[in-house]
Amino acid sequence: MRYWLMKSEPDEFSIQDLQERKNQTEGWDGVRNYQARNFMRDDMSEGDLAFFYHSNTKVPGVAGIMRISRAGYPDDTAFDPKDAHYDPKSDPAKPRWYRVDVTFERELERLVSLAEIKDHADELEDFPLVRKGNRLSVMPVDKKHWDFILGMENNPPE
DNA sequence: GCCAACGTTGGC
């Protein structure tokens, strides 16, 4: 069982939106980055847990937890010319892009902000999120980092 | 809105 972090802009799709979806489940589609795709296609398993990270918003940070409820399968939004993430080079016979299904687990009791995470650079030294220039939208999280961030949830800064 | 960092594209 592995741990992950997945980014979404809350104006587009937030942890609250996921909670309100049917069965509290949604396909994590629209990812058009090969490294992120490889994680979803090759490394994610049903039952893995992921942080839901709110990006490109006033206070970016970890907002909640979700569960991978279906392992990687083809992202058919790539085949739809009307879809914002349409990719004419993705052939249905040999799909280029993959998604997983995620299911709402819980909202964090408070948002653990990126700024706060950066304040703990010592403990989170190798955390990919805070490595300079990292724009990956799907990334693995070590268990030690997972546990540390959950610890921060219950220890708000003054 | 700015812009650094990074990925992708395409000419050569």
Next chain:
DNA sequence: GCCAACGTTGGC
């Protein structure tokens, strides 16, 4: 295969 140009991400 190189690399300049361009597009995107995402914090600030």
